[in-house]
Amino acid sequence: MIVFEYIAEILFYGFMILTFMGGFMAVRSKLLMHAVLGLAVSLFGVAGLYFFLGSPFLAMMQVLIYVGAVCIMIVMGVMLGSTPDQLATKNFSGQNLLLAILACSTGFIALFVAIGQTKFAPAAQRVGDMSIRFVGENLLFKYCLAFELISVVLLTAIIGAIILARGGREEKAS
Amino acid sequence: MMISANLNTYLVIAAILLVIGLYGMLQHRSLIGILISSEFILNGAALNFMAFNRFVAPNPAVGQIYTLFIMGIAAAEAAIAVSVIIAVYRKYRSEDPDLVQDMKL
Incomplete structure (x- = not known):
């Protein structure tokens, strides 16, 4: 049944894009409420990735605990704390933005190279x-x-x- | 080639989640925003554990248990952080992290 494998692969790309777009939304949105929504979308995408990693139980727990509980708690914090129309993100000056992007991309490139270089050997035998x-x-x-x-x-x-x-x-x- | 059955895919996704959280911590100017970004970092770590659990671990239950613990720690951390933020907001009427950096009321 090769068709189902392709459908699963397309779904994997979908969950991956969901994760990244949610993260982008949480980081770049102007309002705090949109940032929490982005967090929820991203965590939902990660739940889908858990499903692909062979653990439907953890996918359900991710939806239940993170999307259901932690995001609601953060929404309560947003509503009780700052005024909702307050701007969430800093107005970065050019130099600060450059430094932030430089720090993040340096970390990512270092991790990417490390992941590419390392050979992860599977365990000789799996129990359970x-x-x-x-x-x-x-x-x-x-x-x-x-x-x-x-x-x-x-x-x-x-x-x-x-x-x-x-x-x-x-x-x-x- | 199916990228969903490859360990490196998940590791790169987890690294991107870590970087998103790091950038969000630098970008946001409220304490709540920093809390949201820290959730991304925790999720990247949990995804790493799950990926190694699926592909290389000898006992496939350990990674799932560890991810469950990360979820529990994240829930506890969010509860504490939200109540701290509410207490700070009562005192200062603001959520700017620069105001509370001396940790003195």
């Missing part, structure tokens, strides 16, 4: 598969400590966020 069942077994037995630690980190983050956001309000009321 990409299924959710195998991931869950690893998570609950072999990587149990990390699993517990991430829940502690999330709990600390929740409590810290509540304390930080509450502190200002009490000070204002008194």
Whole structure:
């Protein structure tokens, strides 16, 4: 079924373009709300790339956690913080723009050359598969400590966020 | 030749995501914009982990678990950062990073 392979390849290009266009939108847009929209579009494209990497579970988690939760939280930050019609990006002078582009392109070229030069050898043998069942077994037995630690980190983050956001309000009321 | 079955494609995409985040950090002038850009950098790292997990790792669950942890860390980081930004905005009525660089209220 060679037709389906071509369709998959076209879809891959589509997700890749989605990722880059979302990133460009997030970086270059004038309004902060458009930047958050660009972030959501780009993360959706990355979710598609996860699908191509053989993990539909992580694609769903990407849509659920990043597009669903993190972007909504950032939108709340935008709406509670600055005025929505405020300009998001700096008016770069020519020299600063040149320096920013130079720094970013230097980093990219260095990474690109490093990727091209390195030979990545696949592992001699693979144990297990990409299924959710195998991931869950690893998570609950072999990587149990990390699993517990991430829940502690999330709990600390929740409590810290509540304390930080509450502190200002009490000070204002008194 | 299918580029979707090639490790280097994903590594280059992740590098471009990193560069987008770096440029956004330099370009944006509000704290929220810097937070958005940092999400791009985290996503580039996660995509790298997933690509190596798919093509070279001996245990194909480790990369997925690591990416899940990156998502959890990113969610925690976004929650903390948004509440810090709201607290800063209450004090200063502004989100300019230059105003809060001495970290003193």
